Amino acid sequence: MEPTPIAFYTPGVNVHIQNVIDRIASGADNPLQVVVELLLIGLAVNWCAGVLHGTRGTRLLRGLLVLLVVATLVVRVLATSQGWARLELLYNYFLIGLAFIALVAFQPELRRALIRAGDVGFFRRVTPQQKVIAALVETAGYLSRNKYGGLIAIQREIGLANWAENGTTINAEVTADLLKAIFFPNNPLHDLGVIVRDTRVRAANCQFPVAESGEVDGSLGSRHRAAIGLSSESDALVLVVSEETGTISLADSGRLVRFLSLDDLGEELVQRLSATRRRNGPRASLSDFWRHARRFLVVAPLAVVIWFLADQASLTRSEDIRVQVRILHDADRHVEVQTPRTRTLRLTVRGSKRQVDQLVARTAIEALPVNWRLVEPYNQTGSYAPEGPALLEILRSTSELQAFDVVIEEAAPPTLSFVVEQVLTFPAVPVVVTGQGRSVEVTEISTPRVKARLRASEAAKLGDTEPTLQLDLTDRLQSLAAGAVQRFSGIPLPLRIGAAELLEVDPRMVDLAVRIVAEQAQRRLEQIPVELRVSPQVLDRVTIERQDKLEWLLAVEVEGDRRTIAELDPARIRGVVRLEISEVIPGSEFRTYEVDLPLPEGVRLVGPPPTVQLRFKAREGTGP
Numbered sequence: 001m002e003p004t005p006i007a008f009y010t011p012g013v014n015v016h017i018q019n020v021i022d023r024i025a026s027g028a029d030n031p032l033q034v035v036v037e038l039l040l041i042g043l044a045v046n047w048c049a050g051v052l053h054g055t056r057g058t059r060l061l062r063g064l065l066v067l068l069v070v071a072t073l074v075v076r077v078l079a080t081s082q083g084w085a086r087l088e089l090l091y092n093y094f095l096i097g098l099a100f101i102a103l104v105a106f107q108p109e110l111r112r113a114l115i116r117a118g119d120v121g122f123f124r125r126v127t128p129q130q131k132v133i134a135a136l137v138e139t140a141g142y143l144s145r146n147k148y149g150g151l152i153a154i155q156r157e158i159g160l161a162n163w164a165e166n167g168t169t170i171n172a173e174v175t176a177d178l179l180k181a182i183f184f185p186n187n188p189l190h191d192l193g194v195i196v197r198d199t200r201v202r203a204a205n206c207q208f209p210v211a212e213s214g215e216v217d218g219s220l221g222s223r224h225r226a227a228i229g230l231s232s233e234s235d236a237l238v239l240v241v242s243e244e245t246g247t248i249s250l251a252d253s254g255r256l257v258r259f260l261s262l263d264d265l266g267e268e269l270v271q272r273l274s275a276t277r278r279r280n281g282p283r284a285s286l287s288d289f290w291r292h293a294r295r296f297l298v299v300a301p302l303a304v305v306i307w308f309l310a311d312q313a314s315l316t317r318s319e320d321i322r323v324q325v326r327i328l329h330d331a332d333r334h335v336e337v338q339t340p341r342t343r344t345l346r347l348t349v350r351g352s353k354r355q356v357d358q359l360v361a362r363t364a365i366e367a368l369p370v371n372w373r374l375v376e377p378y379n380q381t382g383s384y385a386p387e388g389p390a391l392l393e394i395l396r397s398t399s400e401l402q403a404f405d406v407v408i409e410e411a412a413p414p415t416l417s418f419v420v421e422q423v424l425t426f427p428a429v430p431v432v433v434t435g436q437g438r439s440v441e442v443t444e445i446s447t448p449r450v451k452a453r454l455r456a457s458e459a460a461k462l463g464d465t466e467p468t469l470q471l472d473l474t475d476r477l478q479s480l481a482a483g484a485v486q487r488f489s490g491i492p493l494p495l496r497i498g499a500a501e502l503l504e505v506d507p508r509m510v511d512l513a514v515r516i517v518a519e520q521a522q523r524r525l526e527q528i529p530v531e532l533r534v535s536p537q538v539l540d541r542v543t544i545e546r547q548d549k550l551e552w553l554l555a556v557e558v559e560g561d562r563r564t565i566a567e568l569d570p571a572r573i574r575g576v577v578r579l580e581i582s583e584v585i586p587g588s589e590f591r592t593y594e595v596d597l598p599l600p601e602g603v604r605l606v607g608p609p610p611t612v613q614l615r616f617k618a619r620e621g622t623g624p
Helices: 014-024 031-052 056-081 083-103 107-119 130-146 176-182 221-235 262-273 281-313 353-364 387-395 456-462 535-543 563-567
Strands: 150-154 168-173 191-195 200-206 238-242 248-252 253-259 316-327 332-338 343-353 367-372 383-384 406-412 419-433 438-445 448-454 471-473 485-492 504-506 508-536 542-546 552-563 575-579 590-594 603-606 613-620
Touching: 014 130, 031 281, 056 083, 056 367, 130 176, 130 262, 150 221, 168 176, 168 406, 191 353, 221 238, 221 248, 238 316, 248 262, 316 332, 316 353, 343 353, 367 387, 387 406, 387 504, 419 438, 419 456, 419 508, 448 456, 508 563, 535 542, 552 563, 575 603
Parallel strands: 150 191, 316 367, 419 471, 508 575
Antiparallel strands: 150 238, 168 200, 191 200, 238 248, 248 253, 316 343, 332 419, 343 406, 383 419, 419 448, 438 508, 448 504, 485 508, 508 552, 542 613, 552 603, 590 613
């Protein structure tokens, strides 16, 4: 079985960093949450650094970090750019093996860290006790002069019960005589260590953990190594006197201070057992400052790297997130999306597994509607096609996608093209009721004039004509006889004025009552003669030529009341072309003139009025 791959989703580290910056800048990641996470990680790293400080674990950790960084960079570059899949597989196995190696290698440090974590008392204070310090100094002087070996652990905040249990319980007040007696060479308790807690000797003949030879100077004996080992695994202060040389030493936090005089020992015990260490002037303060600064310069970058790795490992990716874009705009604007027609985009997103899974589940059945309000420069009339980064920025600004805290990497199609048009409003458009083949009279209507909204491009189709809304009731009036009155309720009004398409009609429906005035009919009239009527002055000046004599016998379609149409006699109708002197222009070309066709009342012409073509030639001897 292959190990679970530990991989990122984009090839370059700079791309990962840019994605993190984009997520924070766009609000996908809460900046306050990121700061709190970095702070907590930094505190944990600082604590671990304190635990490892001065031990062999520091060098071991440094080596592991160098090995891990080099291996990661090499594998990422080669596996991503060259496609070396086998090398990446071995790297994944290497990471798993490295985790087990770290558990074994850091076993002492992990044990010490757990002990410290469990025994730290947050509310206890260590106060120096002059009686105990005096007894320790007197005992150390006695042992040093006589070259008797001694090992005394002074408990501070971390309990030493684990090591006291394997010794001999004393539980007596600390005195110099008691300590001298314990470490007297022929005493059965003198060979190992003594544990002092507060003002009492808790136990003697205690076995302390011995520091490994790789961590300390090889010339040190077993007492000194035990002192260093106990101070490394706890915060105990350990006093040790050499049996061979009589030198006095103190072990604290895994470090050994040797060759102390009795005066120096007293000062060290007072300083190290005090709740607040004394500062030795500006020099010590500056030293502490640089120590903390060096620690910060190590901890801060390491905390950022750990957060970055955790962030990348916690992300997942999905390439099939469907969203439907709804463009919000002001009332005087209209937006028509051209690409894609369905307004649906497929997004590639990246984020935490929980957020991405929720988004996938939300869009599994239908696309997620996202609302984007037009902003500059898109809210002006014109055509727009944001693509690539511009389109991603639009999507990232929608509250619906921001709620899922994900990063949008790609969109397909990569372009959202739309047209923004101005909307015109006609506040009082009359409603005209018509019925093909019927003459109707509106006796009652709930709204004789309505408000209509349409795009500016559609309004241009109306030209100069007065807009009227034609309500065609032909289907509803076919069965009604002349004189009948019919009431209608909730009739929807058409979204069209002539050739112009409307966006909205208010109100959308009307109630009305109509009466059938008469039945309508159509009839074709043929052989209608056309007369030319001109003044004598025109005939004196020009000769009139007709282009086609058949034009002067008209055939037209008329409609009107059925009875009137039936009684109409074409022989009694005459078409007339009237010409004034100003309309007569001599020339070689034929000109078109409209025929006036008088019809009885209630009869109207179907289609455009008929025309004839004439040409005028000037008579000889006439002026212009």
